[in-house]
Amino acid sequence: MSIFAPANKKPMTIDTIKELLSTGENAAIEFKTSTEKVSHSVYESVCAFLNRSGGRILMGVQDDGTVIGVNPEKADALIKDIINAIQNSELFLPTPFFTPEKIWLDDKIVIALDVPVGQYVYRYNGRYWDRNGDADIDVTDSPELLLALFERKNPHLFEERFVKDMTEKHLDPDTFTYCRNIVKVINPKHPWLNMSDWDILVSCGLVDKDSRYMKYAALLLFGTDEALANFMPRYRYEGIFRMCTYGQYERMEDVSNRYDDRVTVRSNLIRVYDRLLEFIIRHLPDKFYLPAGSVQRQDLRIDLFREILGNMCVHTDYSTGYACFLEIYKDCVITRNSSRLIPQVPEGNITIQQLGNYTKNPLLVKVFRELEWVEELGSGTRNILKYAPLYYPDYQISIQSGQQFLFAITYAEVKNGTDSTHIGTDKIKNGTDNTHNGTDKIKNGTDSTSHSGILFSGLNIDNKQNKRRAGIISLISRNPSISANDLAEELSAGLRTIKRDLKFLTDIGIIRHVGPDFGGHWEVIKKK
Helix, strand or coil, rough: CCCCCCCCCCCHHHHHHHHHHHHHEEECCCEEECCEHHHHEEEEEEEHHHHHEEEEEECCCCCCCCCCCCCCCCCHHHHHHHHHHHCCCCCCCCCCCCCCEEECCCCCCEEEEEEEECCCCCEECCCEEEEEEEEEEECCCCCHHHHHHHHHHHCCCCCCCCCCCHHHHHHHHHHHHHHHHHHHHHCCHHHHHCHHHHHHHHCCCCEECCCCEHHHHHHHEEECHHHHHHHCCCCCCCEEEECCCHHHHHHHCCCCCCCCCCEECCCCHHHHHHHHHHHHHHHHHCCCCCCCCCCCCCHHHHHHHHHHHHHHHHHHHCCCCEEEEEEEECCCCEEEEECCCCCCCEEECHHHHECCCCCCCHHHHHHHHHHHCCCCCHHHHHHHHHHHHEEEEEEEEEECCCCCEEEEEEEHHHHCCCCCCCCCCCEEEEEEHHCCCCCEEECCCCCCCCCCCCCCCCCCCCCCCHHHHHHHHHHHHHCCCCCHHHHHHCCCCCCHHHHHHHHHHHCCCEEECCCCCCCCCEEEECCC
């Protein structure tokens, strides 16, 4: 999943005003009576919208949307007062710029303020205001909320900042080796194969070449567990599995434990992706799927959830230090992560069709794209819409965009109609988005957990041959004594095919066999 496209803001017309009135107050709409004078609450809302994602204020409107209108004799004076106030540096600092509009609605006048997203942190009358839902919040005396506000407005992405005192000793050499093995399967001539660890960092823009200062992106991607604990002590990922539906958990029905399985990962994002993908495979059903014209079955879990997991890793705002969550229920999967609020990203409930091409952490995306764990911008969304109906035809997607980004997808039938993964007001039942061409065979009801616990090593590549070879590497790393017959069974491939893959991986120097043909074992080669 990418980041969201800018909301299409309509001009302030009579029809737009009527639409806003019917929508009601929310994170981006505020009604004010203010018929005779501009109240302080109007300016507090202006400040909150500037510090958040922008919004629209309608003066002469009651909280329930009833239009009472401002005093027609004072409308021009009210507009002049607003302009003077926002240009007064003793009231607003820095001073914003926008022009209020006077709009006739039937026989009443409404003053509309179209407040833009502020580039900086604004304060009104010495106080800092932020928007939370449909409320304006004074965050001046709340250190954590005030810090979050300044962090959100910081023009420099967290991933690009330098980590004080971080050196090459804080990097994990095995992670570099692991990445080289991955790209070697994808492209035996990949430039990383001839680069040192330092050269890889330089080529990806993760360090300052001259000063040797390292960025947080380098720490997140290649740091050791100890370095992450030292420089980012609150950083962690949580994978949680609950043997109940989401609705049952919300209502606390038939839930004896807080969770049935849990994994906490405080490693770098390369390891996080690998561990959480293993967690997904362990707890989600492996539905049989055979693409048209192929004799090689396809793991839809990998194709679908790699997009969701990969994008959570690369689009999280790590400056907050809050944990990221992957929650698996009997009927749905939910991801929760901190998100950087930017002008291009609308807040609230959105649809997957609104997902756009904005990259929140371009340095992280660059490395994940080399590993083919995230697609080109926009194609991740297309892949979700492609594979979701194959995995579960009646799937539903709910998305909430805010400081916490929530993504929920239903993947199984729920008998109780009240059990829903809906986390907002926009629920998508994507029957029309099904890309199934009618020739591919999908057999629902043949759910299997026979592959449960198989680590696919995160090598989620579109090419089926590369996927299978990635699976071999992963299985060998978990069980060095695994036989070719067992590999063939686990990967649903022919024995000859597996033997050809083993020879290929041996020839290019990724694996080797130690000992006799019978009784020996495999090793994944770690190049220094």
